[in-house]
Amino acid sequence: MAPEESAGSWSLLQSFERRFLAARALRSFPWQSLEEKLRESSDSALLLLDILQKTVKHPVCVRHPPAAKYTRCFLSELIKKHEAVHAEPLDELYESLAEVLTAEESAQCHRSYLLPSGDAVTLSESTAIVSHGTTGLVTWDAALHLAEWAIENPAVFAHRTVLELGSGAGLTGLVVCKTCRPRAYVFSDCHSRVLQQLRGNLLLNGLSPDPDATAGSERPLVSVAPLDWDIATVPQLSAFQPDVVIAADVLYCPEVTLSLIGVLQRLSACRRDHNPDVYVAFTVRNPETCQLFKAELGRAAIRWEAVPPHHRKLFPYEEQSETAMLKLTLPASPAC
The missing domain is CATH 3.40.50.150 (Vaccinia Virus protein VP39)
Structure with missing residues (x-):
């Protein structure tokens, strides 16, 4: 991976990580940049797995998760971006979504900074x-x-x-x-x-x-x-x-x-x-x-x-x- 491409991916991962941990509005995420990266990348699956680890699978989120509805909406949007580049289905994304589909809603949620x-x-x-x-x-x-x-x-x-x-x-x-x-x-x-x-x-x-x-x-x-x-x-x-x-x-x-x-x-x-x-x-x-x-x-x-x-x-x-x-x-x- 070229240095500028690596820097761009790191910046994108950091943006997703900080926004997801803080449970910011999904519209604030750099979805367009992600889609462009997925189209340019020789291994889009790896980038998506990295995002998954920085968000839903982040150790802080595992201990103190955001609202279940928020996580479901985030994963659904991530799957849409993956499908938009006509890539093979990524099992890890669907498995993560399945885990929160049955989660109970709560009046409280966690935000982390x-x-x-x-x-x-x-x-x-x-x-x-x-x-x-x-x-x-x-x-x-x-x-x-x-x-x-x-x-x-x-x-x-x-x-x-x-x-x-x-x-x-x-x-x-x-x-x-x-x-x-x-x-x-x-x-x-x-x-x-x-x-x-x-x-x-x-x-x-x-x-x-x-x-x-x-x-x-x-x-x-x-x-x-x-x-x-x-x-x-x-x-x-x-x-x-x-x-x-x-x-x-x-x-x-x-x-x-x-x-x-x-x-x-x-x-x-x-x-x-x-x-x-x-x-x-x-x-x-x-x-x-x-x-x-x-x-x-x-x-x-x-x-x-x-x-x-x-x-x-x-x-x-x-x-x-x-x-x-x-x-x-x-x-x-x-x-x-």
């Missing part, structure tokens, strides 16, 4: 965007954006206490805990079902909210805290004593935006020595909501600056979505 170290962050998530009255049971693009930025900027978190507002499924926090060496990390949310899922995802990734489980280890001290922004008090927030505060995809409506401003104001009154660094990542869905956020920051005397985009895209998410991140400077306040 590969880190530069080769380790993976795996999340148990709802198969529905809205479930149990909340959108916090799935991972949103801004969480992936913030996680990528954290990997490029580990010094922001190293040996510091991090408070995450609206942790959702926990992707960003798990990436920070696995790659940035924080001293302590507080996952927080207000919905009981989200908090339950968060605790499960911590255990799924080898982290425990039990202080005794991390005593004497290099792992950060992690905790899961119920935190309702509208009723959180200064003493409650002060107990966290964060050095860094982060939030991802929490600017989805004016009411929540105003609640976020309120909790940031109370956080500015909590630090005994200095205010924490604050980073908020968001997908620009409604420009008016973003303008509201910036206007309210001004009214609260919270300075902001845009964080330059990071260079390396590690995780698969929608290319067309506009994702941004702000660094906030909370106003100085008397110590609690």
Whole structure:
């Protein structure tokens, strides 16, 4: 195989691997490139077997599989591409499909994200965007954006206490805990079902909210805290004593935006020595909501600056979505 052909095949395999492990929409896969490769390749069966090993047969997926329906649809599409080049039937594809045809559907599925170290962050998530009255049971693009930025900027978190507002499924926090060496990390949310899922995802990734489980280890001290922004008090927030505060995809409506401003104001009154660094990542869905956020920051005397985009895209998410991140400077306040 020529070097350029080998590089092209490796890139294609990596794209399929990362998208399948994260259970991204099938339309986002490079199907056309695959079909072209299959037509050009002298051994199309080998390429398809490699894709099978990088996706359905991947060790991470074997342990923590995506939704059964998703796997069935993926394998059906892979078989269509194979049949389109008029190749001999590939038994392994049909055998894999047969294995999931009888699998039971579940309201939960797994999504996995590969880190530069080769380790993976795996999340148990709802198969529905809205479930149990909340959108916090799935991972949103801004969480992936913030996680990528954290990997490029580990010094922001190293040996510091991090408070995450609206942790959702926990992707960003798990990436920070696995790659940035924080001293302590507080996952927080207000919905009981989200908090339950968060605790499960911590255990799924080898982290425990039990202080005794991390005593004497290099792992950060992690905790899961119920935190309702509208009723959180200064003493409650002060107990966290964060050095860094982060939030991802929490600017989805004016009411929540105003609640976020309120909790940031109370956080500015909590630090005994200095205010924490604050980073908020968001997908620009409604420009008016973003303008509201910036206007309210001004009214609260919270300075902001845009964080330059990071260079390396590690995780698969929608290319067309506009994702941004702000660094906030909370106003100085008397110590609690």
